[in-house]
Amino acid sequence: MLAAASALGGCSFTGTLAPRGPDAQIAANLWWYMFWLGTAIFVGWLVLFIVAMRRRQPADADPDAERRLHRRFIIGGGIVLPCLAFATLFALDLWGINALPQGDDVVVEATGYQFWWEFAYRDPQLVTANELYIPTGTDVEVRLHTEDVIHSFWVPQLSGKRDMIPGRTNTLTLHATEPGRYLGECTEFCGIQHANMRFEVVAVPPAEYEAWHERMARPATEPSTAAQQRGYEAFMNASCAGCHAIRGTSADGEIGPPLTHFASRRWLGAGAAPNDRGHLAGWIVNAQTLKPGNAMPPMEIDAEDLSALLDYLQSLE
Amino acid sequence: MSILDPTADSPQQVRQRLTETWSDPYGTPGFFSTVDHKRVGHRYLVTSFVFFLLGGVEALLMRTQLATPDAAVLNPDLYNRMLTMHGTTMFFLFLGTIIAAWGNYIIPLAIGARDMAYPRMNALSYWVFLFAGIFLYASFFVGAIPDGGWFAYVPLTTDYSAGLAMDFWALGVVFVGISSTVGAINFIVTVFKMRAPGMTMSRLPLVVWSTLTTSFMILLSFPAITLAPLLMAFDRIVGTHFFDAALGGDPLLWQHLFWFWGHPIVYVVFLPPIGWLYMIIPTFTGRPIAGYNWAVAATVATGFISFGVWVHHMFATGLPDVTASFFSVASLGVSFPTAVAFFVFTATLWTARRIRWTAAMLWAVGALVSFVIGGISGVMVAIMPFDWQAHDTYFVVAHLHYVLVAGNVLPMFAAFHYWLPKVTGWMLDERLGKTSFWVTTIGLHVLFFPQHWLGLVGMPRRVYTYPAGLGWDVANLASTVGGYMFAAGVLIAMGNFFVSWRRRAPAGSNPWGAGTLEWATTSPVAPYNFAQIPEVHDRYPLWTLDGDVVDDPVGIAPQPGGVVLADEHHETLETVGLDARLGGVLAMPGPSYWPFWTAAATFLCFFGFLIQNPITLTLGLVAVAATLIGWHHGHLTGGEH
Numbered sequence: 039m040l041a042a043a044s045a046l047g048g049c050s051f052t053g054t055l056a057p058r059g060p061d062a063q064i065a066a067n068l069w070w071y072m073f074w075l076g077t078a079i080f081v082g083w084l085v086l087f088i089v090a091m092r093r094r095q096p097a098d099a100d101p102d103a104e105r106r107l108h109r110r111f112i113i114g115g116g117i118v119l120p121c122l123a124f125a126t127l128f129a130l131d132l133w134g135i136n137a138l139p140q141g142d143d144v145v146v147e148a149t150g151y152q153f154w155w156e157f158a159y160r161d162p163q164l165v166t167a168n169e170l171y172i173p174t175g176t177d178v179e180v181r182l183h184t185e186d187v188i189h190s191f192w193v194p195q196l197s198g199k200r201d202m203i204p205g206r207t208n209t210l211t212l213h214a215t216e217p218g219r220y221l222g223e224c225t226e227f228c229g230i231q232h233a234n235m236r237f238e239v240v241a242v243p244p245a246e247y248e249a250w251h252e253r254m255a256r257p258a259t260e261p262s263t264a265a266q267q268r269g270y271e272a273f274m275n276a277s278c279a280g281c282h283a284i285r286g287t288s289a290d291g292e293i294g295p296p297l298t299h300f301a302s303r304r305w306l307g308a309g310a311a312p313n314d315r316g317h318l319a320g321w322i323v324n325a326q327t328l329k330p331g332n333a334m335p336p337m338e339i340d341a342e343d344l345s346a347l348l349d350y351l352q353s354l355e
Numbered sequence: 356m357s358i359l360d361p362t363a364d365s366p367q368q369v370r371q372r373l374t375e376t377w378s379d380p381y382g383t384p385g386f387f388s389t390v391d392h393k394r395v396g397h398r399y400l401v402t403s404f405v406f407f408l409l410g411g412v413e414a415l416l417m418r419t420q421l422a423t424p425d426a427a428v429l430n431p432d433l434y435n436r437m438l439t440m441h442g443t444t445m446f447f448l449f450l451g452t453i454i455a456a457w458g459n460y461i462i463p464l465a466i467g468a469r470d471m472a473y474p475r476m477n478a479l480s481y482w483v484f485l486f487a488g489i490f491l492y493a494s495f496f497v498g499a500i501p502d503g504g505w506f507a508y509v510p511l512t513t514d515y516s517a518g519l520a521m522d523f524w525a526l527g528v529v530f531v532g533i534s535s536t537v538g539a540i541n542f543i544v545t546v547f548k549m550r551a552p553g554m555t556m557s558r559l560p561l562v563v564w565s566t567l568t569t570s571f572m573i574l575l576s577f578p579a580i581t582l583a584p585l586l587m588a589f590d591r592i593v594g595t596h597f598f599d600a601a602l603g604g605d606p607l608l609w610q611h612l613f614w615f616w617g618h619p620i621v622y623v624v625f626l627p628p629i630g631w632l633y634m635i636i637p638t639f640t641g642r643p644i645a646g647y648n649w650a651v652a653a654t655v656a657t658g659f660i661s662f663g664v665w666v667h668h669m670f671a672t673g674l675p676d677v678t679a680s681f682f683s684v685a686s687l688g689v690s691f692p693t694a695v696a697f698f699v700f701t702a703t704l705w706t707a708r709r710i711r712w713t714a715a716m717l718w719a720v721g722a723l724v725s726f727v728i729g730g731i732s733g734v735m736v737a738i739m740p741f742d743w744q745a746h747d748t749y750f751v752v753a754h755l756h757y758v759l760v761a762g763n764v765l766p767m768f769a770a771f772h773y774w775l776p777k778v779t780g781w782m783l784d785e786r787l788g789k790t791s792f793w794v795t796t797i798g799l800h801v802l803f804f805p806q807h808w809l810g811l812v813g814m815p816r817r818v819y820t821y822p823a824g825l826g827w828d829v830a831n832l833a834s835t836v837g838g839y840m841f842a843a844g845v846l847i848a849m850g851n852f853f854v855s856w857r858r859r860a861p862a863g864s865n866p867w868g869a870g871t872l873e874w875a876t877t878s879p880v881a882p883y884n885f886a887q888i889p890e891v892h893d894r895y896p897l898w899t900l901d902g903d904v905v906d907d908p909v910g911i912a913p914q915p916g917g918v919v920l921a922d923e924h925h926e927t928l929e930t931v932g933l934d935a936r937l938g939g940v941l942a943m944p945g946p947s948y949w950p951f952w953t954a955a956a957t958f959l960c961f962f963g964f965l966i967q968n969p970i971t972l973t974l975g976l977v978a979v980a981a982t983l984i985g986w987h988h989g990h991l992t993g994g995e996h
Contacts (some may be wrong), residue, residue: 051825053813054744065744069811072741076731083697083727090704091720097708104706108645111702116649116695124687127738131683134740135676152515182673187511188606190671190747194813198743201672203607204510205600208673221825225671225747225815227438227504229511230431233818309822330431 051221053194058220058241059213061197064134071130079123083115139211141177146170148180150189150202150224153231153332154295154308162255165283167295168308170222170239171254173247174214182208190226193239199225214241219304230331236309257286258298258354269350272343281334284354294334300354307332315348322347369913370886377469377882377925379946388946390474393880395481396460397778402485403453407764409492410444411845413437415838418802422835424823434819435502436520440491442505443524447531448488450763451620454627455480455538457770458566460778462542464873465560465634467551467891467910469884469927470943472544475950475986476537482954484534490961491527499523504817506617509598509609513590519965522591525584526961532581533957539573542566548929548938551872553891555934560871560894561644564651565630568658569623575662576619583612592967607672614665621755622661622689625726625762626654629696631770632719636700638773638869639716640707641902643895650699653692660689670742679739686737693730697723708902713867714788718769721796722761729757732807747817750810756803765796768848775852776862780879784858787851795844801837805830864911868904870895875908885910888920888928891935949986956982 057063095104147158148170158165172178182191184202191210192199200210214220224235242250261270270287273279279289285298303313310329311317320327322344325334339347379385379394389395416437420428429437459481463471471477494500501524503512512521546567550559559567586597587609596602598609637644644650666674666682700723704710732754736742745751772788809830814821821827865874875897876885889896889909897905920926925943930936956978963972 051813054811061740062744065740068738068741069735069744072735072738076735080727080731083701084724087701087704087724090701090707091710093705095706095708099706104645107706108702111705112646112649112695112698115698115701116653116691120690120694123734124690127687127734128684131680131738131740134738135680138740187515188508192747192815194744198740199671199746200743203600203672205605206607206673221813223813223815227435227506227508227511227817229515230435230502232435232815233431233820 051195056195058218059196059215060137060139061211061213062195064137065198068130068134072127075123075126079119086115139177139213141211141213142179143176144173144178146172146178146180148182148191148202150182150184150186150191150228150235152186152229153224153235153329155191155222155235155237156185156295159251159254162251164251164255164285164298165296166254166299167303168237168305169303170212170237171247171250172212172214172239172241173244174217174241176213176244178212180210180212182210187228188226189224189228189235191222192225193220193222195220196239201226212239214239217241217243231329234308234310234329234332236305238304238309254299254302258284260286261350261353263349265346265349266353267350268343269346269348272339272347273350276337276339276343276347277335278347297351297354301352302355315352318351319344319348366886366912370881373883373886374881379882385946387951388948390470390478390944390946390950391882392459392463392471392474392477393778393882393884395477396456396458398481399452399456399459399484400778402481402488403449403456406444406448406488407453408845410441410449411842413441413444415842417441418835418838420819421821421831423832424821424828426820429819431819432502435504435817436500438817438819439501439503439505439507439524443491443501443528445759446505446620446624447528448484448491450624450759451531451535452484453763453767454566454569454624455484455535457562457631457767457774458538458542458627461774461873462545462563462566463549464777464876464880464884465563465871466546466549466554467872467875467885467889468545468549469888470549470925471541472549473541474925475944475947476541478947478950479953480534480538480541482951483537483957484531486954486958487527487531487534490530490958491523494520494523494527506613507584507587507609508613509587509590509606510600513587513598516591522588522965525588525591526965528584529581529588530957530961532577535573536577536581539570539577542570543574546570548931549927550930550935551889551891552928552930552935552937554930557648558891558894561633561647561650561654562627562630565626565633565654568654569626572619572623572626572658572661576616576623579612580616580620583609583616586612588964592964607669610669610672611665614668615662618665618668619658619661621758622657624759626657628722628763628766628770630654631766631773632700632722634869634871635715635719635769635773636703637895638867639711639713639719640703641709641711641868642703642707643870643898644699645702645706646695646699647894649695653695653699656692657689660685660692664689667737667742670739671746676739683737683739687734690730690734697727713772714783714785714792715769715772715867717789717792718765718772721792722765722769725757725761725765725796725799728804729754729759729761733758745810747815748810749806749814749816752816753803753806753810756806760799760803765799768792768795771848771852773867774873776866777873777878777880779856780862780877781855781859782862782866783855784851787847787854791844791847791851793844794847795841798837798840798842798844802834802841803837805833805837809834864908865897865904870898870904872896872910875905875910877911887913947986949982953979953982953986 057066149156156167157170182200182202189202190199196212200208220239222237222239261267281291281293283290283296306313306321307329322337324336379389420426499519501520503516503521589595590597596604598604598606663685667686670679736745772783776782814827862878864877925945927941929938929941931938960975963975
């Protein structure tokens, strides 16, 4: 089903171990420090433990000397060693927390839905879905909301995760040091399609970001061919417009993702399938096949209308 | 009360009369009315193990689905239901009850008692556990298997979950909590009042200390897991808004309540198993545990600290950094008592004259070595900037399974190999025991070790599938192979049980040459436990100062001049104070049907709540009241009060 989705996040995706921002870099450094510290403690203890198992205490050993030895073991391993590890780790903890980026040069309102993401930008205002464009080298404050259940917003290569909780607004700072497409995932179990609730962070140089922002703030492209016009009418007359919004038209539904510049997006159904004509047709006819349990019902639509609808949707660059 | 004088009656006559007094009625009446802690223990063992297998099958189904990307073994709906029931079964019906199983069987024997302090409550706690398990699994038969995750985060489980599925979950969890609470009270009173004369608190076997500590932890933490699902059930069934943010409720309240139980319970499920290892390792090294006082302090300290760490499950919820840092420090603090425990074991082995590598010892040592990996990854996720990455990924799945499987399941097998001869009177096969150890333990590491890596490279938990091309395929396949290997090891261990059962190699009273009191009586244990309640003078009553094993312990052969209690009633000694001075003779209640009926009536209450039928609910409440009256009446005539 999702074979074509294999490029999602790029083939080189290695999550938190391939950081592309300062937050993820701090976490990755912490991980490697702790990995080596943990390995040293484990191996050190294991060697001691194996020696303990293999050696033989002489039968005439002095009981008082044994007791002293026991005490030395327990104080050394149970008090001194954890004290050292504790101090090191707590220092790392505080250092890590204080080194995290905190800026808000760009602000995005992100809202979680079962099972997709809405991203709202200001100045000028625009709403899009499942693709989060950010300028590189900039602190982007993402304000996290949810429309239904608890979701969690995670871009492993850029930063740690934060929950989207009803009645609260959490914030998270994204900062990408280099351009690229970064996989984002929902990490709080949010229902039947928790597994297919992905998004992409697209980090582009600031000038390119400005151009994108300006382009996306425009209303949708008008239908320019007869087929597109028929598709436009099909969209408005079928139940599509009840759930989806297309800016500049009468479609203003708020249940599904906005489709104003739908054709510019790479993925359908929050990472469920690539956004090409074939998958889009399948999605419209029965989205339950590609992503069972999502909110979009199967559509009764005849072949010609479907073809026209695909023409129209694919024109929404 | 009457006292038999062993000088006047022969040991055979003494044992004969004790058997007549303490035996249950024969057949079905005895089955439903028994209050014998050993029979209750058997039942707990069998029932918990059955739930372990059910939870294991659910886990294997999930691992099969995840073996390859985009697989279609389970559909997403069924996967989520298996996910929910795996966690729920393992936590509520296995991990938390296998400790009650060994606790019931071993604690009274290890402290030289004839039964638990409240035998009928003991029977009740089992029947409630059984009925609660049946209640939860009844959801399978009406097509309403819980699907909101075993942690049941609101509002997914309140406003966004239709049907009975999460009602089954919420009520089932409250139901099983009654069993744990009743059991915990019983353990506490048993340890404080029923120890053999002379068994001071500083001579208490370490498994008793760990069970005592966890019993207090259960008493303090279970109110949260009783309250929270009840509030959830009210939100769902009655229409209240405790967790509804739109109407002034708070979804985070659920998480605080859930983890206020959920974290202490992790220590509840591994402290008693560490206690089993405290018993097993000295036996096979032939030496007392090193640093007894340290081990006790570590056990109690873990219990205390466990209540200050629950927020480390909630670092990603956006709590203020200062608040969260407190819990980060507390979580690091748990490393102290845990390290003490591990160096207690290391020191004990260091000064061993000779280690006997029995299957039980292998399982015990394998558990220790495996557990350290889970301990170290646990310290890592206490560091917030790292936890924000690792949280809710497979890294945490790996961590928690290392802790729970190495901290509970492997010790459970060690305990099986160690104590089963006492329970059944026959030995388990050593060679099969060792084979099952190696297969299971290697399976454990193949299963869970790659999951650390999966989490680090970005695989979230609780996903029913994943796309190809993200670099997760090989590790997932390895993990699944490890899962089947683990299952094969468990099957070999079960095969060992049945093979050994047919062979019935007699165990004798003390096959391992152990030093603690549970080995001072016959195997299988007579209904009265000890013909004469032993008097205790040190921590290992069955070991002489030279390290030899006492041949004919007093519990088996009553000594001339010793006090033997026997009558037509169940009688045992009560001791008082921390030094276990002789307090008097207790008349204990005998067999009774009332615990069974009380549990059945409780089932009716929960069933009425579930189907939202006030008449059934009222009938259930009346029935509970009626059975409690009957119970009280039976107690007054049964004993001598």
